[in-house]
Amino acid sequence: MLRFIHCADLHFDRSFEGLHLVANRVRELALANEQVLENIVSLALSEQVDFLLLAGDTFHQNRPSLKTQHLFFQQMNRLKEKNIPVYMSFGNHDFYEKERYWFDFPDNIYLFQEEAVTTVEGKTATGETYAISGFSYHHPWITTSKVNEYPNRQATYHIGMYHGDMQGNYAPFRVQEMKQKGYDYWALGHIHVPTQLAVEPPIIYAGAPQGHTQKETQIQGVLLVSLGETVEITPKSVAAITWETVTVSLKAIRDQRTALEKIQQTFLASEKKLIHLKLVDTEGLPTQWLNEKEKPEIIAYLNDNFARKGWEQMIYQLTDQATSEETKLLLSGKEVVKQLLESYQEEAVFQSIVDELATHPLVKRTLSLDELKQETLEQVKEIFTYEFRWSEEEK
Structure with a gap:
């Protein structure tokens, strides 16, 4: 049996976007990305996996800062201490340029450094042999398919790492061509929403481990994969914080004071969430009971209350159904x-x-x-x- 973690699109150094209304609080999220990477490594250690796959866009840019690199290598060294290998390819965001790195990669990390597909072979502690084939971007795009460069199956287990999509400028591929290689698993990267393109063999986007925008609500984390007589694929959440829309009905409420009380009563405990607060059924309140200038004030007031209680959630946006585009x-x-x-x-x-x-x-x-x-x-x-x-x- 072969057990590993499939991770892609970590975007370790990406900032959280769409938080202009709470710009003064964004620095509180500075440690979130570090926590996500720590969660992934801790999962690999606790599950005693055979290896970790990083299928592209581990970094958000191809020139990560010295601090970002240092933090990343600290976590990789935790895996090195337990003899867990890491297989890492570079995507369209973090396309590979050797001179961009301040430190040597730990020797437990195998880098797919070339745009040409290469294959590395390995053996688990229990003697299982495996091969992993992959490539890395050297530019922000690759306009042709790379699948024809992959060799046919050549080990007890053979895994393909592939950062791209089925159309466009990111190594466009066809699922049927991947199936013809006879591999046991294709670890895809580039699409942030968890997506399974095929079952036999599994051809899967793990999705992004951490959402960095309000559109990334379907974040699944990473995949814990077991290959043997049967295939087991288990999603594992590793996000440090999630994005959520919280809807509050103000039906039958007639004044601002009562409305504010109802909103506050909605939140009962600390949660690691970035919240879009959506107010509905506001027809009973006066016209312009909450104008655009007052919304940041309400957001700040609620977030200050959370902070005083030591709660971790943060409201970043507030919309009122009565003033939405649909109701005008x-x-x-x-x-x-x-x-x-x-x-x-x-x-x-x-x-x-x-x-x-x-x-x-x-x-x-x-x-x-x-x-x-x-x-x-x-x-x-x-x-x-x-x-x-x-x-x-x-x-």
């Missing part, structure tokens, strides 16, 4: 706004609107008519933006 009235053209604003700018029209208020005995004017007009028009513009949706051709 669709107007066919912004020319309508221009015409409306122009009409209200006419002094006679504007004067007629405010005459009754301005002459009321209980009202004391504190603004000139021009200042009042300017402030009013600015508020009208904001309402137009907030309450109406514009057809695509007008954006």
Whole structure:
């Protein structure tokens, strides 16, 4: 039996994206990537695997910093101490250039350094022989298939490592061509969503171990694979933090204070999550009960409360169903706004609107008519933006 971990698209030095509303808190995520790599190595050690596969884009760029390299090699040395080999290829993000590295790779790491497919043979502690074939990018793209360069099966177990997809500029391949090689397993990289393209033999994208954007919610982690009389493939979560949408219904709520209380009551414990807070059923609340300027304030308030409790979740985005694009009235053209604003700018029209208020005995004017007009028009513009949706051709 052969047991190994299939990992790809670690993007070890990638920052977390889409967090502009909580930019002052992003540094708190600095250790997340390190934790993911530590989790992968700890899993390999606890499972006593025969080896670890890193199928491309281990780094997010082809010139990782000295600190990034040092942290990576520290973890690889943990595997070296237990005689666990690592087979590493480079993808379109971290395409290989030897001179970019400040340190020698530990000698338990076999690097696929060439764009030409090469094969390495090995033997497990129990005497099982295996072969692993793979290649590395030397540029950000490879426009032709590499499958025809792979040799036919030549060991008790034969594994193919391949970073690419089925179309485009990233070593495009055909599943049927891979099947013809007679391999036991194809460890794919490049696609971040876990995807199995074939069962016999398994041709699989493990997916990214850690999501770095709000789109990467289907992150599975890594795959623990056992090859023998039967094939066992077990997903293992190694993410340090996950992205999640939390929906809160504000049905029957009529004021902001109660709305805030309901939101706070939704979170009951610490969770390692980046949260998109989605508010629904807000029809009972006043129009513009939460405008765009106030959303960052609410986010900051909630995150500060989490921090005071020592909780690890962080809200990075807040949307209100009542102000979403889908619920705004669709107007066919912004020319309508221009015409409306122009009409209200006419002094006679504007004067007629405010005459009754301005002459009321209980009202004391504190603004000139021009200042009042300017402030009013600015508020009208904001309402137009907030309450109406514009057809695509007008954006």
